[in-house]
Amino acid sequence: MSLIFLMLLLELNPKLNMAGILRNNTQQSPREKLWFFLRFAFLFIWVVIYPNVITGQDLYTGEQWLMQLQQIDQSAGPAKQNQEEILKLANQYIEAVGKDSIYARMVSRLGDYYRILGEFDKGLLWLNEAVAINKSGLPAAEEAYLVNSYFNLALLHGSADYLTAANQYLDSCIFTIEKYPEKGSAIGRVYELKAFYFFENKDFQRSIDMVDFALSLPEVDKNEVDKAFLLLQKGQALLGLNKIDEAEENILEGYGILQNHSLGGNSLATLKGILSKLFVEKKSYKKAILHLEDAMEINSQYGFTSNVAGNLSEMGSIYVQFLDNSKKAIECYEKAIALLDKRGEKSILPDLRNNLGYAFARQKDYPQAISHFQAGLSDLNMDFSDTLWQRNPSLEQIKRESNKYLPSLLLANKGEVLLDLYLEERDENILKLALSTFKLADKAIDLMRWEHTTQQSKLFWREKAKTMYGKAIEACYYLNDLDYAFYFFEKSKAVLLIDKLNELGAQQFLDEVDLLTEKKISFQLKTLRKNPAFLNENDPEFLNKRTEFNDLLRKYEDFIQGLEIKYPNYYQYKYDTSVVSLLALREEILSPDQTYIGYFEGEEFVYSLAVTHDKSAIYRMPSGELNSKAKELLYLSSDRDRLNRNYSEYLKLAFELYDGLFRPLGIMTSRVIISPDNFLIPFEMLVKENDNPDSFLLHDHAFSYTYSAGYLFKNQEKGSHSTASFLALAPVDFQPHLQQVSLKGSDVSLGKLKKYFSNHQIFTGSEATKTQFLNHLPAHEIVQLYAHAHADDRSAEPTLFFNDSTLNVSELSFLGKLSTKLVVLSACNTGVGKLVPGEGVFSLARGFAAAGIPSSITSLWPIDNKATYQLSEMFYQGLAEGKPTDLALQEAKLRYINENTGINRLPYFWAAEVMIGNAFVFSAKAKNNFLLYIVLLTIILGLVFLKMKRGNFLKSKPK
Incomplete structure (x- = not known):
């Protein structure tokens, strides 16, 4: 622009030349000099400044302003000083140029500095002004820069703990980036912040999902720094889920990348804080404190008061929780509070x-x-x-x-x-x-x-x-x-289980189209998560699958929000947090011959609440070693030879658990419902006398088990069923790739069971497939499975084996509306799974419960096939005689003990199978009315014969 100005000047005054401008000026009189400078100033204003005032788009001048903004932003001065300098610069710019996209950049940074200083109201005003300018549609606007302002608005709302609004602004960032691909370099930071906010809200899995999706994007793959910080965020979320090894792998990978880059002060301090968290989990507390001290020094240098206070807070937590130094912790916390109070920050x-x-x-x-x-x-x-x-x-x-x-x-x-x-x-x-x-x-x-x-x-x-x-x-x-x-x-x-049942119940309020849509999207999400391409980042389809999943997840969340607006009853039912009352339990669930016992295991005491039809009482006992004794009892009982060798130890444990958990309650009823906590043992195998091997509680009580009283209430059903339909599957042999041993005799046992049912479907051998099971399950009240299952106390995904393939417990949630009231899982370890405090064991049986099946018979350890067939046949005989399921199972176990001798009477053979859920009475076989029909026909024929003999039959009476 200066070159154009000189050319015009020379054209206006040909006597001037490039080399002689100053020389000629010195030869002029004062009056001529004054006139020259006035004319020069006028031309400068006309040619240079005026067009910039009109357009605000002069490239060279704009770059100068932005360079000044960048210099302030990158200085090592305190945040307050930077904020004041940017405010001064913005005021100068608006006087010289006006409101345009460059001004919007200035006030956007200004708003972020107010956010850093904790002055959220002022920050919000400046950021909204930046957005208004760039959304105006005027020539001076720069719509693509909205990405930066939306990002700063997300930061501001997140700092003020308005995480919902923060995530909405981040979504606006994403939509703007999709419109302006040249802003794609920001996408990694956007998803990192989304992941961070899920992390802040303790939604760790969603945080991890966000990071995984971001890492699949090519824009992130090209940006090592963004990739590193995403890995660090994932590491923090994994620490939240107590997955220490995975967390360390991600954090160290991110740290390794960042070692090759020079970091800004805020980023370096963040890195130090994350390393501190890792060392806390690894119990290296001194290293953790050293990293926090480094972070504090960096944050202090840059004037990040809130971050300094956060470092002090984390340091105090290490002192109080792990080093047992409350005094030092209090010093850290009080110093942090004083620092925030001085700055007027509350974050x-x-x-x-x-x-x-x-x-x-x-x-x-x-x-x-x-x-x-x-x-x-x-x-x-x-x-x-x-x-x-x-x-x-x-x-x-x-x-x-x-x-x-x-x-x-x-x-x-x-x-x-x-x-x-x-x-x-x-x-x-x-x-x-x-x-x-x-x-x-x-x-x-x-x-x-x-x-x-x-x-x-x-x-x-x-x-x-x-x-x-x-x-x-x-x-x-x-x-x-x-x-x-x-x-x-x-x-x-079992709150999560009740939530799942609420969700199933809420679906009754949806119309068929919405119900099918919800199931379809939910199924697609589940299957995408299991797709090999989704799990393997080296797969050519990895990026496509990750993108598809993220888009589908957003679609699903929008759809569910729409349902909750469209169907208020759906929302109310799904999010019902009420619990069944003690009065309802006594009057609506328990019969006069039943006692409900709920257990809660605390740090020092085990509490038990015993409830009958007409009274209730709470008890407390020292927890002592009850939990470890329960585990030891299960360990002994789950192996025939081990139990036989250590039977005296078994009797001792069984009596101590009876004496600690059951005897103090003084239970008198014949039927008992147990709601356990942290342990599930068959109470029927406890003994009342440690020197009497035949004093099992089984003789006195029929036991059933439940996840909670609320679970029983959700599934209660009055009266007996009409003739129950029976579905049974016994694969006997399994496809070679499943590597399961044959279950010889299971098909023969099913042949004996079907005689108890008028309406039955039996699938054995190669017909006992996963497809047959899924297709026929919904229409049958009782389901019997002779199969194999896999579960342990580490896996969260128990598996059931059919002839051709496996069924994972998560797949049960797609079964839809079921008529099934009872599923009998005659397979090993179907009651075993990962124990979650407050939720119980995530077993295969729990998976069927979450699918809406109110009752199951499940096994707690690997079982003997012959004993299983015997018990099953005895159980179904009792069921056919009209006994409720808990009493039918008790009778089957008692019969088994009476009809066997020697080692075969050990609890290993009969105690593994327990009933979980509601006890029902089934009419297993249609009533045979043939004799009744014969009697009625004989009576009718007899009356006809008498009439004919007396001559009155078909004759009219005389008038």
Whole structure:
């Protein structure tokens, strides 16, 4: 532009030349010099400045402004200083040029600096102005730059804990990038932030899914730094799921990449913080603290106050949780709070208050601890500022807080410390306040339960919540509040299973089209996850499958949200968090000959709640070694020879468990329903006398088991069934690739069973396929399987074997509406699976329960084939005689013991099979009315014969 100006100047005054401009000026008079400079200034304004004022698009000048912005942004000065300099620069620009895309860039950065400083309101104003300029459609707008402003808005809302809004802005980033592919280099950071927000909300599996999808994108593959930080984020999420080895692999890979790059201060500090978390999990606490000290120094240098406070918070947690140094932890927390108070920042204050309260509680300074929990509640974004610890926020106020994990955590901790304070002072008012606080914490957990979508993430808070429920039950025990004790027993058990049943029940409100659409998309998501191309990044179709999955997931979430608006009843039923009441259990579920026993295993005590048709009571016993004894009992019982060799040890364990878990309850009814916690043992194999090998509880009680009382309530059905239809499969032999041994005699046993049913379908040998099972299961009330199964206490995916292939437990969720009331799984280990605190064993039997089948008979260890056939035949005979399933199974076991001798009477042979769920009465065979018809026909013929003999038959009476 300067060259054009000089050419015009020379054209206006030919006497001037390039070399003599200054020389000629010095030879002019003062008046001529003044006129020359005025004319020069006028031409400069006309040619150079004026066009820039009009268009705002002068390339050279624009680059100069942007270079100044970049210099400020990349300086090592404090955030406050950078913010002030950018504000000054923006004011200068608007005076010189006006509002255009360059100005929008300036105020977008300005808004982000206000976010860093914790001044969210100001940040929001500047960022919205940047968006308005670039969405205006004017020539001075730059729509593609909306990606940057949306990203900064996401950061701002995330910092303010409005994670839903933050994710919406990130989605806007993605849509804008799709429109302007030249902005594709930002996609890695967008998905990294999405993953981080899922991580912040404890939805760890979704965080991992986001990272995996981002890593499949070619734009990320080209950007090593973005790839590294995505791997680091995935590592953190894996740490949240306690997958330490996988986490370390991802974190070290990300760290290895970043070692080859020079990082900005914020990125380097973040890296140090992540390394610290890894070393904490690896129990290298000194290394963890060193990395945090490095992170603090970097963050301090760049003026990132919130990050410094976060580093101090993490350091304090290491001191209090792992190094047992509460005093040092309190120093860290108080220093962090003072730092935030000085800067007027509140972003992580609730976490700090919670941690500080925990540290004081460890010192048994309960009043101080409670005051900090109360302060933490006041610091949340829910319009609650009451400092009196006797007050709690309302449920409506909790709903205003975007991150429901924080209020639930603060309330749970406050309730626990109130309970500790009660035990010290014995003031019942404190105990009542503790209970009301636990109730509110439970409601906050329910809100969080609605927001989490993946099972893994739900399992995270289920495990965390179990401790709180144990403390709530303890408070109820001291108050003898049986109704709420039962309530918390229920809230601690099988919540995910009840959620699944709610979802199945909610589908009754959908029309056929929406129901089919929901099942179709859900099935596609499940199958995509198992597709080899989805799992193998070296597969040519890997990227396509990942993209397809992400698009489908977004489509599914949008569809479900639409259903919940379209069908209010669907929403209400699906998200029903109420539990069955103690009164309902007594009056609507239990019969006069039944007792329900719920167990809860806490850190110090095992609580049991015994409920009959007319009374209930709560008991407490020291946990001692009950859990380890239960495991030892199962270990001995699951092997015939081992049990035979150690039978005296078995009797000792069986009596100790009876004496600890059952005898104190004084059960008198003939039928008992057990709702276990952390252990499932056949109570029928416990003995009342340690020197009497035949004193099994089986003689006195018919036992059944349930995931919770709510599970029974969901599946209750009054009265007996009409003639039950029977489906049975026995593959006998299995295809070679399945590597399963033959089940000789299973087809013969099925031949004996079918005589008890008028309506039956039997598939044996090569006909006993997975397809036959899936096709015929929905229409039959009773299903019998003689097959193999695989499950252990590490696998989350138990498997059932048919003649041709396998069925994974996750596939059962696609079965649709079922008529099935009872499935008998005569296969090894069908009751075995991964134990999840608060949820029970994720077994094959639980998979059938989640599919809506209310009752199953399942095995707890590998079983003897001959004994299985015997027990099954005896069981179905009792069922055909009209006995409920629990009594029919008890009778079958008693008959088995009586009809066998020697080693064959060991519990190994008969105790493995247990009944889980509702007990039903079936009419297995249609009533044979032939004799009744003969009698009626004989009577009719007799009457006819008498009439004919008297001559009155078919004759009219005389008129």
